[in-house]
Amino acid sequence: MEHKDSYVYPAIIQHADDGITVWFPDLLGCVTNGATDEEALFHAAEALTGYMVVLEEDNDPIPDPTLVTHISTSPGQAITLITADLHLRHYAGDKIPTFQRVVVRASAGQKRWRLNQN
Numbered sequence: 001m002e003h004k005d006s007y008v009y010p011a012i013i014q015h016a017d018d019g020i021t022v023w024f025p026d027l028l029g030c031v032t033n034g035a036t037d038e039e040a041l042f043h044a045a046e047a048l049t050g051y052m053v054v055l056e057e058d059n060d061p062i063p064d065p066t067l068v069t070h071i072s073t074s075p076g077q078a079i080t081l082i083t084a085d086l087h088l089r090h091y092a093g094d095k096i097p098t099f100q101r102v103v104v105r106a107s108a109g110q111k112r113w114r115l116n117q118n
Helices: 037-057 087-095
Strands: 006-016 019-023 031-034 077-085 098-105 110-116
Touching (some): 006 037, 031 037
Antiparallel strands (some): 006 077, 019 031, 098 110
């Protein structure tokens, strides 16, 4: 399977009194949050990158992103595009930090990641 240097997926942003949640409709379990828009979007890029790294490492199929025009939102939600940049990972290999998968709900196929500094 050929790997891309970057992936772009739509994400839904939900503002609430206790913070901001961001999730990817095409990627089961890929959810993050933040206290501010900037923090939430930064965490969304990290989550997407980790998710894509695991899909590539496991040789799992990579779903096509849904067109933004085909995604419905509720009041208080917005859609944005998030980029996962894997360029350095593909060319630097083990010289940069890698993501390790932590399976939190294997029965549902949901995955979370933590950054592991080598």
